[in-house]
Amino acid sequence: MKLDRVQLTNFRNIESVSIVPSSSLSVIRGVNGSGKSSIIEALYYLGFGRSFRTAKHTSVIRHQESGFSVFASCTNDANENVKLGFQRDRGDGFVCSINGKHSKKLAELVSLVPTQLFTPQSTDLIIGSPSERRKFCDWGLFHVEHEFQKLAILYTKFLKHRNALLKQQADLRKAEHLYWEQSFIAHAEDLTNKRQTYIEQLTPIFVRYAKEFLPEFEFSLNYYKGWEKDASLAESLVKKSEYDVKMGHTTSGPHKADIRLRVNGVNAQELLSRGQLRMAVAALQMAQTELFTLLTQRKSIFLLDDVGAELDADKRERFIDGLLCMDTQVFVTAIESSQLEFIQKYNEKKMFHVEHGSVKEE
Numbered sequence: 001m002k003l004d005r006v007q008l009t010n011f012r013n014i015e016s017v018s019i020v021p022s023s024s025l026s027v028i029r030g031v032n033g034s035g036k037s038s039i040i041e042a043l044y045y046l047g048f049g050r051s052f053r054t055a056k057h058t059s060v061i062r063h064q065e066s067g068f069s070v071f072a073s074c075t076n077d078a079n080e081n082v083k084l085g086f087q088r089d090r091g092d093g094f095v096c097s098i099n100g101k102h103s104k105k106l107a108e109l110v111s112l113v114p115t116q117l118f119t120p121q122s123t124d125l126i127i128g129s130p131s132e133r134r135k136f137c138d139w140g141l142f143h144v145e146h147e148f149q150k151l152a153i154l155y156t157k158f159l160k161h162r163n164a165l166l167k168q169q170a171d172l173r174k175a176e177h178l179y180w181e182q183s184f185i186a187h188a189e190d191l192t193n194k195r196q197t198y199i200e201q202l203t204p205i206f207v208r209y210a211k212e213f214l215p216e217f218e219f220s221l222n223y224y225k226g227w228e229k230d231a232s233l234a235e236s237l238v239k240k241s242e243y244d245v246k247m248g249h250t251t252s253g254p255h256k257a258d259i260r261l262r263v264n265g266v267n268a269q270e271l272l273s274r275g276q277l278r279m280a281v282a283a284l285q286m287a288q289t290e291l292f293t294l295l296t297q298r299k300s301i302f303l304l305d306d307v308g309a310e311l312d313a314d315k316r317e318r319f320i321d322g323l324l325c326m327d328t329q330v331f332v333t334a335i336e337s338s339q340l341e342f343i344q345k346y347n348e349k350k351m352f353h354v355e356h357g358s359v360k361e362e
């Protein structure tokens with residue numbers, strides 16, 4: 001998917017802006033507070049249906065306005081024109097639109113706009129909680145396997161049911177709970193197999209990028225399933241049954257899974273500097289982009305907010321070079337053009353200047 005034209009209305013300090021981005025690289029420049037990140041945040045809504053900066057959607061609606069909208073005219077991977085939109089008001093409601101047809105099905109919209117984001121906070125992928133890494137892996141599976149979202153929803157349903165029974169101190173070995181217990185295990189194993197396979201496919205690609213960005217280190221990536229290594233989930237659930245009743249929730253299963261990134265045999269955050277952590281995140285996201293392209297033959301969108309922060313010029317260049325080589329549509333924000341001097345070498349690019357929420361192509 002490539003965005004051909006984007007129209008933003010009442011989004012943060014932007015009243016109304018229309019951008020015709022490059023199908024390759026779009027650079028968005030402006031001083032602090034001009035509205036650069038707001039443009040990236042608005043594009044992120046098309047790929048995720050939410051902000052990456054706030055959980056309060058009302059914060060992104062322009063002051064005194066009742067709602068915001070993001071519309072995009074796009075070319076999909078079959079070379080067809082597709083019109084997409086996302087609108088949200090100050091209430092709980094949101095509306096997605098695909099070719100003028102309104103819907104509440106966010107998954108349909110976001111599945112069309114595979115988007116990744118890199119910001120100075122992206123190190124959370126390595127130093128943050130395991131849920132960050134599960135989300136990363138599940139993003140890949142969601143965009144690669146049609147059935148994955150259904151599986152994840154069903155697993156969550158069986159997990160919730162199991163947790164409700166544990167809260168009531170129910171004996172899960174009783175015949176009446178057998179169907180639920182077996183369904184929980186079957187979906188958990190299915191989810192685990194898919195994630196394991198995905199991480200196995202991702203690992204060599206990641207190691208290659210990591211070697212290129214940080215040649216002084218040896219990287220490894222391992223999937224931790226969320227329960228003891230040498231036991232089946234059924235065995236682990238039996239072993240933990242008393243503990244789970246005491247806790248009132250299930251402590252084994254893919255909802256506890258993690259992806260462990262080790263550098264020279266130790267946890268990445270114990271050895272890498274902040275800049276190096278960012279490069280390791282960049283390598284993970286490049287690997288994700290490459291695997292996505294390889295498995296789907298589709299194109300994705302990459303948003304880089306404040307790429308100058310703690311990445312030196314050489315690393316910035318390698319990162320953007322790599323993304324453009326995969327025909328990814330890249331949007332980059334920067335305060336100074338000096339942070340991106342290397343972009344002179346790209347023939348296909350567009351430069352935008354943002355000032356007080358207005359955008360001009362340069």
Ligand SMILES: Nc1ncnc2c1ncn2[C@@H]1O[C@H](COP(=O)(O)OP(=O)(O)OP(=O)(O)O)[C@@H](O)[C@H]1O
Binds near residue numbers: 011013034035060063
């Ligand atoms: N709901 C809102 N309505 C109107 N203006 C807002 C709203 N939310 C934030 N702003 C303002 O929008 C402006 C743009 O913020 P944004 O984060 O996009 O700037 P930026 O160009 O990325 O800046 P920086 O380089 O400092 O990160 C800021 O001045 C901010 O105060």
